[in-house]
Amino acid sequence: MPAVTYIEHDGTEHAVEVKAGLSVMEGAIRNNVPGIDADCGGACACATCHVYVDEAWLEKTGKPSAMEESMLDFAENVEPNSRLSCQIRATDALDGLVVRLPENQH
Numbered sequence: 001m002p003a004v005t006y007i008e009h010d011g012t013e014h015a016v017e018v019k020a021g022l023s024v025m026e027g028a029i030r031n032n033v034p035g036i037d038a039d040c041g042g043a044c045a046c047a048t049c050h051v052y053v054d055e056a057w058l059e060k061t062g063k064p065s066a067m068e069e070s071m072l073d074f075a076e077n078v079e080p081n082s083r084l085s086c087q088i089r090a091t092d093a094l095d096g097l098v099v100r101l102p103e104n105q106h
Contacts (some may be wrong), residue, residue: 002095006033006051009103018090024099025049025085035101042086044068047075049085050105054098061088061097076104 001017004027008014018027028036028049037048044067053061058081064072068087072078085099 002090002092002097004090004094005096005098006036007098007100008035009101009106020090020092022090023086024051024088024090024097027090028085035105036085037105038086040086044071044084044087047071047084048105050075050078050102051083051085051099052079052102053081053083053088054100055081057094057097057099060093075102077102 001019004016004018004024006014006028014033016027016031023042025036025038025042029038039048040046061083064083068084071084072082
């Protein structure tokens with residue numbers, strides 16, 4: 001299973017294994033990672049699973065879809081490496097992925 005490290009704004013790290021095929025958001029929810037609310041349940045209809053993808057992983061996670069970009073408009077403090085974690089699928093190629101949580105999500 002791919003390992004994903006979620007880093008809270010205060011630096012607290014949560015390293016968890018996420019079953020391949022699940023979203024990075026689902027991995028956070030199933031492992032009680034604080035800061036990922038997922039109000040819409042992963043339907044790309046809110047921005048409560050906003051994360052910053054570590055620069056080293058940007059290419060491997062791909063670009064956001066047009067729908068994801070429109071949902072990011074509702075997020076605070078959007079950066080070029082912002083993504084909705086519900087739209088990133090865990091794969092073996094993402095083993096070691098690091099995402100950071102925005103300050104407003106805790």
